[in-house]
Amino acid sequence: MPEQSPIHRCDGMMKRHEKNLALFGGRPVRETMLPYGRQSIQKEDIDAVSDVLSSDWLTTGPKVTEFERIFAKTVQAKEAVAVCNGTAALHTAMFALGIKPGDEVIVPAMTFAASANCVVYLGGKPVFCDVDPETLLIDAEKIQEKISPRTKAIIAVDYAGQPCDYDRISEIAEKHHLPIVDDACHALGGTYKNRPVGSLGLLNTFSFHPVKTITTGEGGMITTDDATLAGRMRLFRNHGITSDHQQREEQGSWFYEMVDLGFNYRLTDIQCALGMSQVKRLPGWISRRQEIARQYNVAFTRIPGIKPLHVRPEVSHAYHLYVIRLDPSLLKEHDRAFIFKALRAEGLGINVHYIPVHLHPFYRTHFGTRPGLCPVAESAYENIISLPMFPRMTDNDVTDVITAVDKVTRSCL
Ligand SMILES: *Cc1c(COP(=O)(O)O)cnc(C)c1O
Secondary structure, three states: OHHHOOOOOOOOOOOHHHHOOHHHOOOOOOOOOEEOOOOOOOHHHHHHHHHHHOOOOOEOOHHHHHHHHHHHHHOOOOEEEEEOOHHHHHHHHHHHOOOOOOOEEEEEOOOOOHHHHHHHHOOOEEEEEOEOOOOOOEOHHHHHHHOOOOEEEEEEEOHHHOOOOHHHHHHHHHHOOOOEEEEOOOOOOOEEOOEEOOOOOOEEEEEOOOOOOOOOOOOEEEEEOOHHHHHHHHHHOEOOEOOOHHHHHHHOOOOOOEOOOOOEOOOEHHHHHHHHHHHOOHHHHHHHHHHHHHHHHHHHOOOOOEEEOOOOOOEEOOOOOEEEEEOOOOOOOOHHHHHHHHHHHOOEEOEOOOOOHHHOHHHHHHHOOOOOOOHHHHHHHOOEEEEOOOOOOOHHHHHHHHHHHHHHHHHHO
16 A cells, blocks of 8 residues: 655655755654544543442443443433443444344445454455545445345444434435444534434444543443344343343342353443543533534635545534545645655644555455455545544644644645
8 A cells, every 4th residue: 555655755856845844854833742532531530430449349330331321311322232342332233233154234445444344253244335525424325336135234434423324324224124333433422413423323333442532441332222132232242141240149149041152342330430420521522622623624724735524514523533635636646645744743643544444455365355446435545634633632732733734735735
């Protein structure tokens, strides 16, 4: 893949602007690195965790049920099942749907590998679908072409925090009797037509990794309105065993049965206490993310050569990521690699989300995927950059990002 190209100046001749770049020894915009995402931990979080540490239950206790209840209420779903990370949430969702060898599941190409890996864990085949060029969300019109008699589900990913076009996806899914799984790891706190993310798919999965909207260190959740699926998922996260430790304690019984092959995917009470404390601050954090995005949007209309992704009017964007696209008609070949290194040198901990999943060696080797399969995702990958975006960023941090982006892109024009 072309990412590893050597540092390349935009022009053979060193321009006046270029000499100021930190990459070439100029003064950086920031002395300290601003990460692209970061957790917010306050005293109340620490207190909540330390209370659990001195309680009777460190895992499989009352905090798990409480966190599940609060989380379900937050996203207006009937059930929430806590698991140990977002990848386990996806695996658990695929198990609940009964995915088995030979089954196909449609997955967008522009996502984190875990969105597809969960299908492979159960012997299924992820069928990669291209994305919309404006939003980089799964292209509803292209889902249709990917459906075969073996298709068992559609995984929609709310990339960057923008909910997918669920009305259109549901139309197609209903026509073919397919369930929708929303990989909502980016989009906690977002809405689609005023309906909260977490209530949009039959199953909806979340991650509580520190870069995500709320954190439990590691953690995950699946939400659904379907009690039967929730039951299957509670079984799966606990070895496939019919009762958990707390239930046996309450019933004064030692008896249990393992009825299916599950895993130990449990989330601890320590983590659930942290999650409960975090989720209380969700609305404020989403407003702050949206405010930062607004400042970026305004500033970037004045900077030629870059463009934020399109946001559709019917959504409230959760802004896990703020992604800009470099305009290939203004910025020449190799410029993303150059701009990436130059922005890092200015002190921005920027990132690229994502290398299209079907281009990873694992998928090329085992599923025969190759470049050309999802051309929109592939060409987007060449010119996207994720800028710093997290609630605790100060207005000065935001200004630094804008200054650095302006400085670096102008040196390339
Ligand atoms: C973070 C993420 C995951 C995986 O979550 P983990 O908690 O890191 O396992 C899955 N899908 C998407 C889209 C993600 O961003």
